[in-house]
Amino acid sequence: MRTFTIPAAKPGGQAGVFVLVPVLVFVMALLAGCDGLGSSPDAPVTVVEAYLIAGTPLGEIRLSETASVNTVYDVTDLAISDAQVRVERLASDGSVAESYPYAWRATRGAYSMLAAPTVAGGVTYRLVAELSNGETVTAETTVPGEFEIRNTTNTVVQYQSPDQFEVEVTRSDVGDRQAYFVFSVASLAPNRDNLTPLYAEFLDDDDDLSEVAVTESPPINELNYELTEAGTLSIKLPWLAVAFYGENAVIANSIDDNLYDFVRSQQVQQGGSTFSPGEIPNIIDHISGGTGVFGSLSRVSTTIEVLR
Numbered sequence: 001m002r003t004f005t006i007p008a009a010k011p012g013g014q015a016g017v018f019v020l021v022p023v024l025v026f027v028m029a030l031l032a033g034c035d036g037l038g039s040s041p042d043a044p045v046t047v048v049e050a051y052l053i054a055g056t057p058l059g060e061i062r063l064s065e066t067a068s069v070n071t072v073y074d075v076t077d078l079a080i081s082d083a084q085v086r087v088e089r090l091a092s093d094g095s096v097a098e099s100y101p102y103a104w105r106a107t108r109g110a111y112s113m114l115a116a117p118t119v120a121g122g123v124t125y126r127l128v129a130e131l132s133n134g135e136t137v138t139a140e141t142t143v144p145g146e147f148e149i150r151n152t153t154n155t156v157v158q159y160q161s162p163d164q165f166e167v168e169v170t171r172s173d174v175g176d177r178q179a180y181f182v183f184s185v186a187s188l189a190p191n192r193d194n195l196t197p198l199y200a201e202f203l204d205d206d207d208d209l210s211e212v213a214v215t216e217s218p219p220i221n222e223l224n225y226e227l228t229e230a231g232t233l234s235i236k237l238p239w240l241a242v243a244f245y246g247e248n249a250v251i252a253n254s255i256d257d258n259l260y261d262f263v264r265s266q267q268v269q270q271g272g273s274t275f276s277p278g279e280i281p282n283i284i285d286h287i288s289g290g291t292g293v294f295g296s297l298s299r300v301s302t303t304i305e306v307l308r
Contacts, residue, residue, distance in 0.1 A: 145173030
């Protein structure tokens with residue numbers, strides 16, 4: 001099992017807080033039904049992991065191979081380090097406006113580029129990875145439009161108070177569909193003494209607090225939120241999302257179609273459905289010639305203090 005992480009930002013745009021979007025690749029599930037990706041269930045499949053975040057430099061790209069059913073998946077041991085990798089920025093007519101070559105960085109176990117350009121919201125990018133065996137892996141993502149926080153009700157809230165934290169954000173332009181959001185709450189002081197009652201009761205003394213240091217919502221359609229007269233979305237923070245007292249970063253991510261399909265189909269893999277094991281459909285990955293995720297998002301964040 002491979003866990004993917006999306007680096008988020010501290011309020012104000014500083015890098016630092018890592019927000020985990022629940023994107024898990026279950027390698028055995030992928031191998032059990034890789035239609036069109038191999039001649040047998042044990043044939044290696046190229047796995048892509050990459051995220052483009054609007055307003056930040058083009059990020060790292062990880063390539064690896066799936067393991068056989070009886071082998072533990074280790075991204076370091078299975079990394080593909082000899083591919084020719086580039087990301088193309090596409091023009092509105094689909095032609096290549098610019099091409100950005102990537103290089104293998106052994107210390108990072110990933111491909112990256114120096115002086116990477118900033119990812120632009122509303123723009124389509126294409127990943128092209130030419131493998132040494134002659135195969136090519138490609139994927140495209142259209143980055144959700146950037147949005148911003150217009151107003152917050154307060155920055156200090158008392159836990160379980162009827163006056164919930166509420167934030168108004170502008171709408172993220174995602175073309176002719178509704179925006180999909182994943183909301184995260186990341187504790188800036190995750191220690192056992194700061195656990196809120198629900199999580200204190202749920203966790204055992206020997207449980208790893210990192211499991212709840214970041215809580216996340218499933219993908220939520222913007223129609224679930226109130227549209228104000230000013231045209232902003234009004235979002236209330238549910239108390240269920242708050243695992244720790246003290247300072248918490250609240251992050252809203254507007255995700256692209258690739259992440260939306262990947263996350264919602266991954267939740268089915270985790271058992272969030274009525275399918276029996278033999279009927280569970282494959283993960284929706286939008287990768288040509290491989291599997292994994294090449295997705296994008298825009299985000300905003302702020303910090304609140306939760307009092308006891």
